[in-house]
Amino acid sequence: MNWIAFLTILRKECQRMFRIWPQTLLPPAITMSLYFVIFGHLIGSRIGNIEGYSYMQFIAPGLVMMAVILNAYSNVSASFFSTKFTHSVQELLVAPVSEWTILLAYTLGGVIRGLVIGFIVLLIASLFTKVPMHHWFSMLFILFISAWLFSLAGFLNALFATSFDDISIIPNFVLTPLTYLGGVFYSIQALPPAWRVVAHFNPILYLMNGFRFGMLGIADVSPLIGLSISIFASAVFAVVCYILLKRGWGLRD
Numbered sequence: 001m002n003w004i005a006f007l008t009i010l011r012k013e014c015q016r017m018f019r020i021w022p023q024t025l026l027p028p029a030i031t032m033s034l035y036f037v038i039f040g041h042l043i044g045s046r047i048g049n050i051e052g053y054s055y056m057q058f059i060a061p062g063l064v065m066m067a068v069i070l071n072a073y074s075n076v077s078a079s080f081f082s083t084k085f086t087h088s089v090q091e092l093l094v095a096p097v098s099e100w101t102i103l104l105a106y107t108l109g110g111v112i113r114g115l116v117i118g119f120i121v122l123l124i125a126s127l128f129t130k131v132p133m134h135h136w137f138s139m140l141f142i143l144f145i146s147a148w149l150f151s152l153a154g155f156l157n158a159l160f161a162t163s164f165d166d167i168s169i170i171p172n173f174v175l176t177p178l179t180y181l182g183g184v185f186y187s188i189q190a191l192p193p194a195w196r197v198v199a200h201f202n203p204i205l206y207l208m209n210g211f212r213f214g215m216l217g218i219a220d221v222s223p224l225i226g227l228s229i230s231i232f233a234s235a236v237f238a239v240v241c242y243i244l245l246k247r248g249w250g251l252r253d
């Protein structure tokens with residue numbers, strides 16, 4: 001591990017995030033505020049309580065997790081693809097910097113952005129309703145592992161992408177639908193039996209419920225399953241990204 005290179009890349013990622021905060025931090029805050037107003041207040045007032053919690057409290061964990069997933073993913077995919085697009089990645093490849101150093105620095109930058117956005121959304125939620133913390137350690141751990149998992153997924157997307165359009169396809173047509181279908185705004189127990197079975201094939205469902213269990217102490221599926229899936233998937237994605245990066249996939253064409 002080249003610690004100077006690691007800290008330099010990580011500092012560059014953090015400085016970029018805070019330098020363009022109107023693009024990185026402000027839009028998610030505004031979007032989530034609208035979700036709380038429209039879904040939590042206006043629609044939630046007609047739905048009532050769910051398992052002893054108000055509807056706004058029920059959707060808060062899902063909105064936090066959705067913000068973390070989308071922002072961690074988009075940060076790494078856009079940032080690393082930019083280095084490919086401007087060919088500045090060639091400087092990293094010829095420098096005495098290991099592939100693990102590059103991979104960990106970029107993905108940790110995505111984790112930091114995801115966590116910052118997650119805490120912003122939590123702060124916004126606290127302005128609308130009381131935010132309980134049933135198991136705060138579980139909340140932090142599932143939040144971190146989820147941010148790292150989707151940072152790795154964003155890095156993988158950047159390796160395969162050949163244009164800026166390619167890095168927007170997955171968030172728009174895969175991640176966003178899966179997060180909406182992952183139980184952000186409803187309990188899967190309210191679904192018909194057939195759709196309930198289909199919902200169990202959505203990996204984001206387990207992450208959402210793991211974080212909801214940490215915050216509210218309730219979940220539609222076992223939080224241990226979500227934790228196991230996220231740890232296993234993170235390890236697989238890390239190895240795949242490392243192998244592709246070492247081979248120069250999409251970087252030396």
